[in-house]
Amino acid sequence: MQALRKHIHPGWFIIAPLLILVATLYLSPILNILWLSVTDPEPGFGNYAKLGESDALVRIIWTTVRICIITTIFSVTLGYSIAYAMVHCHQKQKNYMLTLLLLSFWISILVRTFSWLMLLGRNGLVNGALQDIGLIAEPIAFMRNELGVLIGMVHYMIPYAVLPLLVSMEALDKRVMDASRNLGATGTQTFWRIYLPLTLPGLVASTLLVFILSLGFYVTPAVLGGGKVLMVAEYISVQLLVTLKWGTAAMLAALMLFGVLAMLWIMSRFMKLSTVFGGAAR
Structure with a gap:
């Protein structure tokens, strides 16, 4: 002792x-x-063997990965722009933007999802307005497809993309950018050669956070997809509550867990995860 x-x-x-x-x-x-x-239902790796036997299962996994990748690209791109604007605007404007950003976390995902349904549905405000001014003759199918799912997911994930980027950008020493411009670099050269590499840890953290959270989306694909866009989380729910195939549901959940751990491991081969999540570089 x-x-x-x-x-x-x-x-x-x-x-x-x-x-x-x-x-x-x-x-x-x-x-x-x-x-x-x-x-479940019997000992062995029969549940995992379904990945090579069931085309439907592979299609669901591929749909989930594809939607998550697209969501991550758009969310991080828009989040980077918003974070950049917040860092370089006046303090009063920054406070307003930060308030609106934090306010979005307090709004239920169910409320957001049904709001998009009311706005972009066949009889929604957007289609109604476009038809009234004569731009379209028939309603545009924004909802009950992958487009609707992507719109809802990107809208929800942008705040999660902004915060890591905002922290990373605020930690930069602005004198480095000033020195770059004083040495003759243009604004574009300073951004691509200095600013963007220095914010890379925040960019990686934002990408990881958005992609990992996107994997577990359930409400948005179920409502905005209208049953036509089946992702892994919704399929797991069906296996648990409808077909009672707990083994298949557990296999998919384990697959998602292994996938996240694999992404973190691969990322650790190229850079220190401590710097990605705000730790010291050493």
């Missing part, structure tokens, strides 16, 4: 029971999911 006290701060002994409880409550469900994926 004396040896432990020399190497471990006494404070750790106080919070150790709570840490063990949190670890147990967090790891137990994950381990249970992994166990179900190889034991």
Whole structure:
């Protein structure tokens, strides 16, 4: 015990029971999911073998990955522009923009989704306005397809893309950009050669955050997709609540977990994850 006290701060002994409880409550469900994926309905890797046997399952996974990639590209691109504008605008304007950004986190995803349905539906405000002014003869199919799902997901994910980028940009030393311009670089050269590389950790963090969160979308594809755009999260719900195929649902959940861990591992091969999530570079 004396040896432990020399190497471990006494404070750790106080919070150790709570840490063990949190670890147990967090790891137990994950381990249970992994166990179900190889034991239900029978022991073995039959559930994972479905990935090579079921075209429908592969199509659902590919649809999910494709939509998440497109969502990430648009969300991070728009988020970078918004963060850049917030950093370089007047402090009062920045406060307004930050308030609106944080306000979006308090609005339910269900409210946002149905708002888009009312705006872009066949009888929605947008189609109605376009028909009234004579630009279109028939309503445009914004909803109940991948376009509608993408609109809803990008709208929801932009605030998550902005925050890591905003933190990264605010941490930059503006004197570096000033020095670049003083040495004769144009604004475009300063951005591409100095500013963008320095904000790369925030860009990676934003990309990872948006893509990982997009993988678990359920409400938006279900409502705006109208049952025509089936993603993994919704398919897992069907397997659990309708067909009662817990093994298949657990396999898909485990696959998503392994995919996220694999992305983090690959990213760690190229850069320190501590810098991505705001830690020191060393």
